[in-house]
Amino acid sequence: MLEIIQEYWLLLLIGEYPHGKLGGLAMTLIISFVSLIVTFPCAVLIALARTGKPGIIQSIANGFVHSVRAIPLLMLIFWAYFAVPMIIGFPIDAAFTLIVAIVIYQTAYLGEIIAAGITGLPKGQREAAAALGLGYIPTMFRIILPQAIFNVIPGIVNQLTTIIKESSLGSIIAVSELSYVMLQVNSNEVTKPLQIFGILAAVYFVLCFALSQATNWLERRISSRRTGQVVVEAVA
Amino acid sequence: MIEFQNVSKWFGALQVLRDVNATVAKGTTTVLCGPSGSGKSTLIRTVNRLEPIQQGKITLAGLDIYAKDIDVNVLRSGIGFVFQQFNLFPHLSVVENVMLPLLRIRKQSRAQARPVAMQMLERVGLADKAHSLPADISGGQSQRVAIARSLILKPEVLVLDEPTSALDPEMVGEVLKLLRELSADGITMMCVTHEMGFAREVADRIWFLRNGTLTFDAEPTAFFSDDAHHDVRNFLSAVRKNH
Numbered sequence: 001m002l003e004i005i006q007e008y009w010l011l012l013l014i015g016e017y018p019h020g021k022l023g024g025l026a027m028t029l030i031i032s033f034v035s036l037i038v039t040f041p042c043a044v045l046i047a048l049a050r051t052g053k054p055g056i057i058q059s060i061a062n063g064f065v066h067s068v069r070a071i072p073l074l075m076l077i078f079w080a081y082f083a084v085p086m087i088i089g090f091p092i093d094a095a096f097t098l099i100v101a102i103v104i105y106q107t108a109y110l111g112e113i114i115a116a117g118i119t120g121l122p123k124g125q126r127e128a129a130a131a132l133g134l135g136y137i138p139t140m141f142r143i144i145l146p147q148a149i150f151n152v153i154p155g156i157v158n159q160l161t162t163i164i165k166e167s168s169l170g171s172i173i174a175v176s177e178l179s180y181v182m183l184q185v186n187s188n189e190v191t192k193p194l195q196i197f198g199i200l201a202a203v204y205f206v207l208c209f210a211l212s213q214a215t216n217w218l219e220r221r222i223s224s225r226r227t228g229q230v231v232v233e234a235v236a
Numbered sequence: 237m238i239e240f241q242n243v244s245k246w247f248g249a250l251q252v253l254r255d256v257n258a259t260v261a262k263g264t265t266t267v268l269c270g271p272s273g274s275g276k277s278t279l280i281r282t283v284n285r286l287e288p289i290q291q292g293k294i295t296l297a298g299l300d301i302y303a304k305d306i307d308v309n310v311l312r313s314g315i316g317f318v319f320q321q322f323n324l325f326p327h328l329s330v331v332e333n334v335m336l337p338l339l340r341i342r343k344q345s346r347a348q349a350r351p352v353a354m355q356m357l358e359r360v361g362l363a364d365k366a367h368s369l370p371a372d373i374s375g376g377q378s379q380r381v382a383i384a385r386s387l388i389l390k391p392e393v394l395v396l397d398e399p400t401s402a403l404d405p406e407m408v409g410e411v412l413k414l415l416r417e418l419s420a421d422g423i424t425m426m427c428v429t430h431e432m433g434f435a436r437e438v439a440d441r442i443w444f445l446r447n448g449t450l451t452f453d454a455e456p457t458a459f460f461s462d463d464a465h466h467d468v469r470n471f472l473s474a475v476r477k478n479h
């Protein structure tokens with residue numbers, strides 16, 4: 001096990017960079033953070049649509065969420081990777097494809113978390129904003145969303161662990177993230193799958209366990225300052 | 237100043253306001269009382285269209301509040317509204333709560349708005365709490381901040397829904413004192429309250445609602461006299477028992 005780490009630790013951390021493509025853990029983290037950052041505003045819009053006035057926009061948002069929740073992420077990745085280039089006529093970068101698929105997928109789930117944060121606020125908050133004469137946009141962006149998002153920070157961090165795990169699906173379309181790099185190591189060192197995938201599991205575990213501890217800590221910090229009841233169902 | 241003409245309202249099949257006709261004169265204080273569920277909150281919430289009405293007409297300074305050219309947000313910003321539960325914005329400090337309407341509705345800069353908000357906080361005696369969060373001040377202080385926030389746009393009308401009902405007894409006084417001062421300053425006030433001492437002292441008119449009907453609308457002397465409507469007398473003796 002130690003020899004493997006000794007020999008491949010740099011590959012594991014940053015892939016072939018700087019001589020080749022960036023990869024490994026660095027790639028996993030970049031993909032995950034970029035996905036979360038891009039997902040966030042999309043999820044806010046979906047949450048606003050889902051909790052807003054009934055109408056065409058809400059129906060579209062509902063349809064989107066229900067559809068995405070009914071497909072495996074891997075299917076979205078296949079679509080983005082194989083079908084989209086055929087439709088648009090040129091190939092797209094695999095890492096980019098993976099991020100797009102994760103963003104679409106996570107928008108549905110993170111959107112539900114933020115929507116729960118919105119509906120969990122006391123209705124007096126909206127009424128007070130309305131009584132002051134605030135319109136929809138300032139009410140949502142100055143009053144409701146800051147509180148709703150603050151209350152669901154643990155859920156958002158939790159979603160980051162989900163994204164990190166999901167990014168391993170990138171190995172199927174040859175995105176050089178952590179799992180893919182370790183698959184390659186495995187084909188070099190044909191006789192040591194136990195050690196290699198043991199290391200891989202350990203890296204994911206340390207990362208995700210640390211994040212889930214952070215989630216618990218945030219949960220405790222925030223519940224002491226929270227207004228309203230937010231019930232965030234376990235997702236994905 | 238505010239006129240209700242044949243106002244009726246239903247929640248689904250339940251009629252909660254029945255043909256209410258009444259007037260609030262400019263600069264006067266009207267106290268609304270009546271048993272729980274009689275429609276007091278609903279009636280005052282119709283004034284700024286927090287509750288829509290299905291029949292009748294409400295005018296504010298002669299203007300139909302449902303007229304087509306009325307912007308509901310402009311209407312609301314001209315009416316101060318205070319809730320039983322304060323409804324301060326917990327993520328904003330006291331002074332930011334009070335500043336918010338200036339920033340977001342009057343579109344003032346922070347530099348313009350802050351001194352105005354501080355002045356208002358001084359007016360309600362809470363300048364020293366400007367940078368506290370709502371969670372860190374008492375109920376009475378919270379309600380005074382809520383009143384300051386509702387007054388910051390200088391509304392001509394102040395509407396309050398049981399402003400002292402959620403307070404510990406020792407904090408009721410500080411809020412009522414402020415309301416007395418505001419009433420004396422000549423703001424037009426509508427206040428739902430069970431504080432009969434306050435009503436007797438400050439109100440120009442007292443309205444009594446029962447089952448959505450405005451059954452009594454009179455000056456305090458008539459309201460508290462022995463020949464008031466028997467519903468009123470029953471209500472008053474019930475209130476006295478609870479206090």
Ligand SMILES: Nc1ncnc2c1ncn2[C@@H]1O[C@H](COP(=O)(O)OP(=O)(O)OP(=O)(O)O)[C@@H](O)[C@H]1O
Binds near residue numbers: 250273275276277278
């Ligand atoms: N949003 C609503 N939907 C349905 N019914 C409602 C709603 N709000 C109030 N009601 C009903 O309307 C009636 C009047 O309620 P309202 O809150 O105006 O009474 P109130 O006089 O303010 O009572 P309280 O003294 O308890 O505050 C009650 O029967 C109440 O159950």
Ligand SMILES: [Mg+2]
Binds near residue numbers: 276
């Ligand atoms: Mg009420």
